[in-house]
Amino acid sequence: MASITLKGVSKAYGKHEPVIRNVDLHIAQGEFCVFVGASGCGKSTLLRMIAGLEDIGSGELLIGDRLMNDVPAARRGVAMVFQSYALFPHMTVYENMAFGLTLAKVDKAVVREKVVGAARILQLEHLLARLPKALSGGQRQRVAIGRAIVREPGVFLFDEPLSNLDAVLRVQTRYEIAKIHREIGNASTVYVTHDQVEAMTLADRIVLLNSGSALARSGSIAQCGAPLELYHRPKNLFVAGFIGSPKMNFIPARLVAAGERLARVQLAGGELLEAQVDARRLLPGAPLTLGIRPEDASAGNATQHLVREVQWQERLGDATYLYLRSGDEQAPWIVKVPGNTHAVAGQRVPLSLPRAAMHLFDEQGEALPRCVEATDILVPLAA
Numbered sequence: 001m002a003s004i005t006l007k008g009v010s011k012a013y014g015k016h017e018p019v020i021r022n023v024d025l026h027i028a029q030g031e032f033c034v035f036v037g038a039s040g041c042g043k044s045t046l047l048r049m050i051a052g053l054e055d056i057g058s059g060e061l062l063i064g065d066r067l068m069n070d071v072p073a074a075r076r077g078v079a080m081v082f083q084s085y086a087l088f089p090h091m092t093v094y095e096n097m098a099f100g101l102t103l104a105k106v107d108k109a110v111v112r113e114k115v116v117g118a119a120r121i122l123q124l125e126h127l128l129a130r131l132p133k134a135l136s137g138g139q140r141q142r143v144a145i146g147r148a149i150v151r152e153p154g155v156f157l158f159d160e161p162l163s164n165l166d167a168v169l170r171v172q173t174r175y176e177i178a179k180i181h182r183e184i185g186n187a188s189t190v191y192v193t194h195d196q197v198e199a200m201t202l203a204d205r206i207v208l209l210n211s212g213s214a215l216a217r218s219g220s221i222a223q224c225g226a227p228l229e230l231y232h233r234p235k236n237l238f239v240a241g242f243i244g245s246p247k248m249n250f251i252p253a254r255l256v257a258a259g260e261r262l263a264r265v266q267l268a269g270g271e272l273l274e275a276q277v278d279a280r281r282l283l284p285g286a287p288l289t290l291g292i293r294p295e296d297a298s299a300g301n302a303t304q305h306l307v308r309e310v311q312w313q314e315r316l317g318d319a320t321y322l323y324l325r326s327g328d329e330q331a332p333w334i335v336k337v338p339g340n341t342h343a344v345a346g347q348r349v350p351l352s353l354p355r356a357a358m359h360l361f362d363e364q365g366e367a368l369p370r371c372v373e374a375t376d377i378l379v380p381l382a383a
C-alpha cells in the first residue's frame with residue numbers, strides 16, 4: 001500500500017506547449033483523490049504518468065518512497081480502470097478477472113479464491129461464466145473494477161470510469177466505488193472525472209486543474225483541498241465558477257468601506273450590500289466581483305434585500321431555478337427556490353442575500369478572506 005508524490009512534474013507532447021505545469025502533490029496512503037477540470041486541462045495525462053503509460057517530462061514521481069520515473073507500468077503496483085472497460089471479448093468474466101494473476105503464474109487455487117472474493121464484493125458471482133457481450137455496461141465496468149481488485153494493488157487509478165453508463169447506473173456504480181475504496185482500506189485511489197458531482201461525492205481531496213485563462217495557464221493546480229473547502233472557500237473566480245451547479249452568480253461591484261469583518265459594496269444600479277468578508281487590503285472604490293451561489297440567495301423579505309425581475313424559470317421538481325435581472329446587469333442572477341414556487345415572467349421579486357453567504361473577489365479574481373466560522377457552514381444534524 002502506498003502514497004503518491006509528485007514533485008515539480010511537467011509534461012509537453014513533442015514541441016507543443018506544456019500540458020502539465022510544475023505539479024507538486026502528495027496523495028497519502030488510503031486517500032481518495034479526484035482530479036477534476038474542464039476537457040483538455042491535462043487530467044488524464046497526469047493520471048497516465050502515474051500509471052506509467054506516459055513518460056514524465058520533468059520532475060519526480062514517487063510511489064511510497066520509491067522513485068518511479070523509469071519503472072515500467074507493470075512494476076509500479078498500480079491497477080487502472082478505463083472508461084472503455086478494456087475487457088477481452090473472448091474470455092469469460094472469470095477469465096478476464098483472473099487474467100493478470102494467471103499471467104503472473106499465481107497458484108490456481110489462490111486465483112480462484114481472489115476472483116471469487118472480488119466477485120462477491122461486486123455482486124458478480126452469478127455472472128462468472130458469461131462473456132462480456134452478455135453483460136450490461138454497468139456489469140462490464142464492475143468486471144473491469146474486479147480485475148483491478150484481484151491484483152491487490154497499492155494504488156487504484158480510475159480514468160472517467162462512469163462516463164459510458166446511464167444516469168441511474170452512474171449513481172449506483174459511484175456508490176460501489178466509494179464502498180470498495182472503504183472496504184479495501186489502505187489502498188490509495190486517484191480518480192479522473194470532469195463531473196463535479198462525482199468529484200464532490202467521492203473525494204477525500206479534490207485537485208482542480210486550471211484550463212487556461214488570463215488568470216492561469218492550463219495544466220497547473222487551481223486549488224487542492226477537501227470538497228467543502230473548495231465549495232465554501234474557493235481561492236479565486238475560476239474555482240468559484242467551476243464548483244457548484246448552477247454556477248455561482250458573479251456581479252460587478254465596487255468597495256465602499258472595509259471593516260474588520262464586514263465589507264460594504266455597491267452594485268452598478270447603486271444598491272448597497274454588506275458581505276462578511278475582510279476587504280481591508282483594498283481601497284474604497286476598488287472594483288470587485290460579488291459572488292453568491294443560487295442556493296444561498298432566497299426570494300423573500302430580509303434585512304438586506306434587493307428587487308429583481310423574473311425573466312425565466314426552470315422547474316426541476318424538487319427545486320426551481322429563477323433567472324432574474326435588472327436593467328443595469330448583463331447576466332441574469334440564478335436563484336434556487338423550492339420546487340413548488342409559482343413565479344410568472346415580469347414579476348418583481350425581493351431577493352434576500354445573507355451577509356455570511358457572500359464572496360468577494362478582487363480585480364485579479366483572487367478571493368478576499370471570508371469571515372465565516374466553520375459552525376456557520378455546517379450545522380450538526382439534530383438527534
Ligand SMILES: Nc1ncnc2c1ncn2[C@@H]1O[C@H](COP(=O)(O)OP(=O)(O)OP(=O)(O)O)[C@@H](O)[C@H]1O
Nearest residue numbers: 013019037038039040041042043044045046193194
Ligand atoms: N498523445 C498526445 N499527443 C499530443 N497531444 C496530446 C496527447 N494526448 C493529449 N494531448 C493534449 O494534451 C492536453 C491534455 O489532454 P488530456 O487528455 O490529459 O486532458 P483531459 O483533461 O483528460 O481531457 P478530457 O476530459 O477531454 O479527457 C490536450 O490539449 C490534448 O489535446
